[in-house]
Amino acid sequence: MSILVYLEQVEGTIKxxxxxxxxxxxxxxxxxxxxxxxxxxxxxxxxxLAKAGVAGASKVLHVEDEKFSEGNVQAHSxxxxxxxxxxxxxxxxxxxxxxxxxxxxRLAVSLNAGLVxxxxxxxxxxxxxxxxxxxxxxxxxxxxxxxxxxxxxxxxKNAVDLKTDGQEAPxxxxxFAFPDIASVRITATNKAxxxxxxxxxxxxxxxxxxxxxxxxxxxxxxLAAALGAAVGCSKPVSxxxxxxxHEHVGQTGIKVSPSLYIAVGISGAIQHLAxxxxxxxxxxxxxxxxxxxxxxxxxxxxxxxxxxxxxLTEAVSALKK
Ligand SMILES: Cc1cc2nc3c(=O)[nH]c(=O)nc-3n(C[C@H](O)[C@H](O)[C@H](O)COP(=O)(O)OP(=O)(O)OC[C@H]3O[C@@H](n4cnc5c(N)ncnc54)[C@H](O)[C@@H]3O)c2cc1C
Numbered sequence: 001m002s003i004l005v006y007l008e009q010v011e012g013t014i015k016x017x018x019x020x021x022x023x024x025x026x027x028x029x030x031x032x033x034x035x036x037x038x039x040x041x042x043x044x045x046x047x048x049l050a051k052a053g054v055a056g057a058s059k060v061l062h063v064e065d066e067k068f069s070e071g072n073v074q075a076h077s078x079x080x081x082x083x084x085x086x087x088x089x090x091x092x093x094x095x096x097x098x099x100x101x102x103x104x105x106r107l108a109v110s111l112n113a114g115l116v117x118x119x120x121x122x123x124x125x126x127x128x129x130x131x132x133x134x135x136x137x138x139x140x141x142x143x144x145x146x147x148x149x150x151x152x153x154x155x156x157k158n159a160v161d162l163k164t165d166g167q168e169a170p171x172x173x174x175x176f177a178f179p180d181i182a183s184v185r186i187t188a189t190n191k192a193x194x195x196x197x198x199x200x201x202x203x204x205x206x207x208x209x210x211x212x213x214x215x216x217x218x219x220x221x222x223l224a225a226a227l228g229a230a231v232g233c234s235k236p237v238s239x240x241x242x243x244x245x246h247e248h249v250g251q252t253g254i255k256v257s258p259s260l261y262i263a264v265g266i267s268g269a270i271q272h273l274a275x276x277x278x279x280x281x282x283x284x285x286x287x288x289x290x291x292x293x294x295x296x297x298x299x300x301x302x303x304x305x306x307x308x309x310x311x312l313t314e315a316v317s318a319l320k321k
Contacts, residue, residue, distance in 0.1 A: 002035040002059075002087050003028060006080050006094040006103065007052060009069070012044050016162065016202065017095035019055040021155045023163040025093040026056025028122050037061060039083045039174070041076060042069030046171065053169030055162060061086075061174040070189070071099045074181045077106040082176050084111060084150075096154040097199075104152050113150035120159040134159070137251065138277040157257040158280050198247060201230035203260045204279075206249055208234040208272075210265020210286065210305055214242035219309040220264060226316040232256065234266045250275035265305045268293025285309070 003025040007018040025036045035058040040049055043066040052060045061083055068075060080103060084092060092107065094100045096118055108115035120141065121132040129146045134156050191197070198204065205224040207217060217231075224231045231247060238248040249256055251271040257278030264285045266272060273296055276282065284297040287304050294300045301308050 001033075001091075002037045002089050003091045003093055004080070004084055004087050004089045005036060005038045005052075005057065006076075006092065006100070007038050007040045008071070008095060008097060008099055009040065009042060009044055009048075010200070012042075012048060012069070014040065014044065014048055014051055015095060015097070015200065017097060017155070017157040019051055020157065020160045020162050021093050021095045022052055022055040022057050024119075024122070024153075024155050024160045025091075026163055026166065027160070028091075028093075031122060032125060035059065037083070037087050037089070038169070039063075039080060041079055042066055049171050050168060054164060054166045056166045057169045060169050060171045062171050063174045063176045065176075065178050067178040070186045072181070072184070072186055073099065073102040073106065074184060075179050077103050077110070078179050079174075079176050081107060081110055083174060086174070090150050092150075092152045094152070094154050096156055100154055104154050108152055111150045111152070112148060113152045114146035114148040115152040115154070116144045116146060117154040118156045119153045120156050123153070134278070137255070137274040139274075156278065158259060158278060196228070196230040198230045198232055198249070198254050198256060201256065202258050203227050203229035203262075204232050204249070204256050204258045204276075205229045205262045205264065206232035206234065206266060206276075207237060207243075207264050207305075208266030209236050209240075210267075211237075211242075212265075216306070217243070219306060219313075223262070223309050223313045223316065226313050226320070227260075227262075229260075229262070230258075234269075234272055263293055263297075264309065266293060267291050268296060285312075 008015045037059045038052040038057040040062045118133045124130040135142045207220045232249040233243040233247045238245045251274035255275045259280045261279035262283045281298045283299045284293040285301045289302045
C-alpha cells in the first residue's frame, strides 16, 4: 500500500516542509513496506516536481490546472480525498502549516481519519499505531495513538532530515476537475512586503531592544541579505513601532522553525522563546553573558551587536565569493 503525501507549493515552488513530509513518508514506508505517492496541485514545472522523487517519492500525481495554484482549502481537500481513494491508501502525510492544518482537519472528517499534528518521529507500529508529537510550543512531547483505519499525520517543520538521494519519480497526470465551490473563492492575494516570508524562512535574523532604535536596523538587514534570511524582531520592538507587527516573533506573534535562527540583542524571555524553539540551530548575540537566551542557544557570541554584526556580514559575504 502506498502512503500519500500532499505537497504545498508557493508560486510553483514546492515548499521545503512538504519535501520533508515526503522524506518522512519514505522513511516510514521503508519500515512498514509500500510506496510513497506525492500529490502536487497547480502550475508546477517538471524540474520542481522532480524534487519530490529526490526527497523520496516513488510516484508523483499532478493536477495541472492552475486554478489549484491558489491555496483554496476546499478544492485542495477534495483533490487530496480523491487521490487518497484512487491510491487505495489509508495514510496521508503532510507538512504542518496554515493550509495543511485546514486541509487535514477537513479530511479527518471526510475520510473518518485519526489526525495527529506536529508529529516529530516515525510511528511506532509494534503495538497499535503510536506517534510522538510536539506540544506546548515545543516544551513537551505527547505520545498519541491513532485508533482509526485511516490516518493523517502532519509533520512539524524541520523535525525530519530531508532526503537528497532519492530516485527520479514518474509523474502521472491526475485528472481532477477544480470543484465548483460556491462558498469561498479567493479573489485577491496581497503579500506582506519583504523578500522572504518569515513563517517560511529557512534562516531568520531577529533583532531586539538591544539594537536601541529603528535607525540601527540596517546592520541587521545587511546580515539578513548576506544570508538570504528573513528579518524578525521581539515584541517590544514592534510595540514601539520600530518594526512592523508582522515581524514580531514569539508566543503572541509569528512562530518560526527555521534551520538557523540568529537572535541579536534579544534577552530570551520565555514568551519570545515560545516562538523560536522549533529552530534547528539558535545563535545568540548579546553583550550580557548572563542573558537567558544563551541557555537556549547552540552557539553564542558575547559582544556588542554593532561590532559583531558587520564582521559577521563581512565573513558571510566573503564565504559566498
Ligand atoms: C503575555 C505576554 C506575551 C508576550 N509575547 C511576546 C512575544 O510573542 N515575543 C516577544 O519577543 N516578547 C513577548 N513578550 C515580551 C517578553 O516578555 C519580553 O519583554 C521581550 O521579549 C523582551 O524583548 P527584548 O529581548 O527585545 O528586550 P529586552 O528584554 O530589553 O532585552 C534586550 C537585550 O539586548 C541586550 N543588549 C543591549 N545592548 C546590546 C548590544 N549593544 N549588543 C548586543 N546585545 C545588547 C541586552 O543585554 C538584553 O538582553 C510577551 C510578554 C507578555 C507578558
